[in-house]
Amino acid sequence: MQTLDAAFSALSDPTRRAILARLAKSEATVMELAKPFAMTQPAISRHLKVLESAGLIVRRIEGTKRPCRLAKAGMEPIDQWLAMLRDALARNYDRLDGVLADMKTKKG
């Protein structure tokens, strides 16, 4: 559960969510990430450290650069997104059963 807590905490920041959205497109270096966000590289690095320790991104070493990408296990699988959608819809339709029952009662 510690990993999940760390992931939730990491996702609570809008800049970190924006970084994830950017990384969903492709791998990027700190410098590439710093530019669109109008932030200093150390500030971006701090965000990346949080995302990395939450298991949401992974970094590799390439010379002096450390490009980041989404951790496949953490974010990428479509199954994870579909599971979230499934839960939200299932809950909605359980509620809709009740609404439809009420409509029937009022009509009758």
Place this chain on the structure above:
Amino acid sequence: MTKMTLTTEADKYIIVTRRFAAPPEALYRAHTEPELIQKWLLGPDGWTMPVCISEARPNGKMRYEWVNGKGGGFHITGEYVELEPYSRIVHVERMHLPDPTPDNHVETRFAPDGDGTLMTIRMTLPDAETRARMLATGMERGMEASYVRLERHLEQGRLQHAGSTMS
């Protein structure tokens, strides 16, 4: 009552089916009339929809706003494309997170099925970037719902332990 099914088709579409114990007309109304939509289209526990605009006619506007009562919220906007009472609704929608996601094209069908209705929804599968953004939002919403459930659980625990020294 059959459970909901959710499948993907050709890596491009999501197909959802669900059977309801009510006629197609009731389903159609529950999907197009704001005061009915606001009762069920809420996602995780703890969220409400204070704003619901649904102009159920071709080119009619849709705007649904959700809040969690703790400062969190987001909304979708959309337009109705085709309506065939009480069997079919076609609309496009986008989430604002706050930047708009690409348009999701949604077709909702209500078919008589015995004494009830079989609903079939076909929607566009969002691309990887959109999914990541929605997932991030959804995880917050899910987390919020978990906290609400946890609070309730703790509340019950407190009641059960009333009188003891445990709090």
